[in-house]
Amino acid sequence: MLELARQIHAHLTHRSARVVVVPHKNPDGDTLGAASAFVGYLRATGVDTTLWCKTGVSTALAFLPHADELHSNPAVWTERQFDTVCIFDAGDPVFAGAQDCINSLAVRPTIINFDHHFTNTRFGDFNFLQLDAASTTEVLFHYFSYVGQVINAPIATALLTGLMTDTGNFSNPATSESALRAGAELVRAGGNYTAILNYTYRNKSADALRLWGIALSRLQINKDLDLAYTVLTRADMTGFKVTDNDVEGVSNFLNSIGETKIALVLKETQDGMVKGSLRTTHDDVDVAAIAGAFGGGGHKKAAGFSVKGHLENIKGEWQIVGG
Structure with missing residues (x-):
């Protein structure tokens, strides 16, 4: 990994004229924390850097360094003609929301891929992957140590955000000795x-909690599948001042139920899809394998998928229809 890190650093500092840093769409604390930290690193080394994401940033993550600089317009790709694309926490450029933009460039760019998911397709020209890391920001923490990058307070805050959000504030099964050492x-x-705690864990709005109430009121237990699950429709969000990010965490909350091994939340999204979030705390369950059956992926104990369709309650049971 040391040699790979040095190769990536050399490419960025000596062979890149215009770099775009890409967190995945609908960014969470890990992907945006990693991207934010990387922007700080590149700017410190004098590299021309643009931060881009297909979708905007939630207010809970707006405190991160450089978040206010984020571009969402695809036109910036053709205008700037980036020669290097750095993608964070995404299994492939499609999940990142960047594939069409990459295809729009006149010359194929060099792609650098940082991730910690074992479902990553190794799509980059450089693939800096650490599958035992708790977060992509932990991966970057090690990368920075390899290349001698001094971690200042803004970069530290960005990296710590990813560690805290991906480990549930150092409480879920992703929390390892390495993650705790990096956090320290x-x-x-x-x-x-x-600040991270206040913005990401202590900022729930009343409307968001009311929506959680709807989700919890629909909680069902399937003992045959060892599954606790609930659903949220787009109609549920009507009348509430909430975003998709406001309901993140319901699956983690359901994961605390002691009588089942798997937690699942199905949520309709604005683009005609149903997003599934799977969690488990049990070593004998692999939710990534379950997600993989629906075209998704993730980690053994935290995974997700998206399928086309909508949710309907048919004879007392919620089903995905219209796919």
């Missing part, structure tokens, strides 16, 4: 643990 180093470097 990032706090020592100036990572603002309290």
Whole structure:
């Protein structure tokens, strides 16, 4: 990994004129934290850098460094003609929301891929993957140590955000000794643990909690499948000032149910899809394999998928129809 890190650093600092940094669409704390930290690193080395994401940033993550600079218009790709594309926390460029933009460039760019998911397709020219890492920001933490990048307070806060959100504030099964050591180093470097906690865990709106109430009122237990599940439709969101990101975490909450091994939340999205979020705390369950059956992926204990269709309650049971 040391040699690969040095190769990537050399490419970025000596052979890249215009770099675009890409978190995946509908960014969470890990992908945006990683992208934010990487922008800071590239700017410190004098690299011309643009931060782009297909979708906007939730207010819960707007505190991250460089979040206010994020572009969402695809036109910036053809205008700037990037020669290097850095993608974070995405199994492939389609999931990142960047494939069409990459295809629009006059000359194929060099693609650098940073991730920690075992379902990653190794789509990059450089693939810096650490499958045992708790988050992509932990992957970057190690990358920065390899290339001698000094981690200042803004970069530390960005990296710590990804670690905290992907480990459920160091409480879920992704929390490892390595993750805890990285977290301690990032706090020592100036990572603002309290600010991250306030923005990502203590900022639920009343409307978001009312929506959680709807989800919890529909909670069902399938003992045959060892499954606790619930659903949220687009109609449920009508009348509430909420975003898709406001309901993130319901699956983690259901994962605390002791009488089942798997938690599932099905949620209709604005683009005519149903998104499934799967969680488990049990070593003998692989939710990534379940997600894979529906074209998704993730980790053994936290995974997701999206399928075309909508949710309907048919004879007391919720089903995905119209796919």
